[in-house]
Amino acid sequence: MTYQRTAVTRPTWRQRARDPGWGLIFVLPMLVLFVIFRFVPSLGAVGMSFTDYRLSGDFSFIGVENYSRLINDDLFFDSLRVTLLYAVMYVPLTLVVSLGTATMLHHVVRGRGLFRGLLFLPYVTSFVMAGIIWIWMYQSDGLINGLLDGVGLGPVPFLTGSQTMVLGSLAVVSVWKSFGYSMLILLAGLKNIPEDVMEAATLDGAGPWAKFRRITLPLLRPVIFFVLVIETIAAFQVFDTIYVMTGGGPARASYGLVYMLYDQGFRFFDFGYAATIGVTLFVVVFVISLVQRYVLDRENT
Template sequence: MSAPPTPATATATAPPSRILSRPFRAGTGPGPSTDHATARRRRRRREAAAGILFVLPTLAIFGLFKFLPIAGAAAMSLTRYGLDGEITWQGAGNYTRLFADPYFWKSLGATGAYVLLFVPLIIVIALTGALLLNRLVRFSGTFRSLLFVPYLSSFVMAGIIWSWIFASDGPLNTALHAVGAGPVPFLTGDQWLVLGALALVSVWKGFGYSMLVFLAGLKSQPAEVHEAARIDGASNWQAFRHITLPLLKPVLFFVLVIETIVGFQVFDTVYVMTGGGPNRASLTLLYFLYDEGFKFLDFGYATAVGMVLVAIVLVLSLIQRRFMEGKDAS
């Protein structure tokens, strides 16, 4: 007759299902793994705290010089603020007056037309220049420096030079007269002609920055992918459309947002070359803000124009981001 099984033997001979179904008791489980998970969580908390401490000075400076002025401007836009320092609460009165002001809508239309001319033109020229520089083997650094020089010049100097070029007796109209085209009123004609001339000056002045951004994006693309496309017989256009451009989408989105913001903030070129004319054809939003704030000394109303401009740029940036994300998903 066999002896009854001991507890150790019963445990060893018990079915696996019975062993796994037994309730867990504190102190009998795998303690080292639990301690390891707790230590990992503590380490993550310490790393997060250290990261916050590192970025806290930057966040403080950014908030002091960015968010705080925006909040102050938002508050000022709800008041009537004069040079004498007297502040009168207006509430939404400045915005109601703004949306009923025909000059505001005229400046908004002029700014929108300028952006439609400026942004596609500077992206095409900057991307074309980056593609050409990316193919250069010799003297690429020299050409990069030469093409970047206009970006380092001031808008005032560029405006003065191009005002002379676009003048009725300037070199451009002189060359057109030599071929029988006659003088063209670049800065005194209709709105699209004037805004086109202003956009051309801004593109000449600023395309060097976007070109270098595009060039950095092209240099970061893997050469193996382009080499495989050439081996498969893809043409230059096919490689650009199906490889280069999709890989360049993050850079393209960055340039698109930056140049859109630059386009809505155009002021110096307008101030130097046209002064908002002729007949307010080049009255942009920032020039309208300048007139209301520094000519008519209505700072609360001018601040309301600035807040509307901030809202427009923010909404357009979000729309552009959603559009680029939708293109990536498709």
């Protein structure tokens, strides 16, 4: 009886490079940085919220006193209302602009890279520079009011009028500044939609709007959910635009939660109370994200 030896083939370097262990090695430095500079400070903020930590470094454990103070603080609820109103304006407008520009870029044949770069350019612009430019544009003798004057609408108090006017004006600036990132994410999602599905819909007589509503939007639902989450987080963390353009005014019409956190921590040096605001802000955003996920999943079913 004879036995035939089976040759053992060693994996090539390409096959070894696909080992998940190698991927973990390459990700490890960023993971370590994330743990050190993100996760650990977040845990520290949670612990600090149960203390009366001050600038001197002295602190004592006070339990839930900061949270009780927060519940009874009218300024906190006013800031929360301002932040929610701003998010209601900013998030849908960003989604519409991002989805619209991504759809147009998806159908551009020539110069797609050029248009994509031009539309993404505001995202890499400094918030301070963008705020200064838009302050000039919003002034009574600025560009926008100059155009409105030309058609007889008169000067509009974009940054000094009602709360809705001020927050709407700030939301427009933030959308102009930030929509490019969400546009690229949605553009990647559009490229992943199979072409044969669109061709089959065309053969069935579906028009552009029917294909967009019946095919594009349902297949983009996971991407849209991701965009909604990141833009909601951005809306609740808005600070730079408010700090540069209004300083929380007029009469605290744009005084959001992060601005309140900034004041408590770096103006009054009440770091324990500032950490409490930050933890509460995280909980609010987390709950809103869960609601968004539930609504999208329910529509999917």
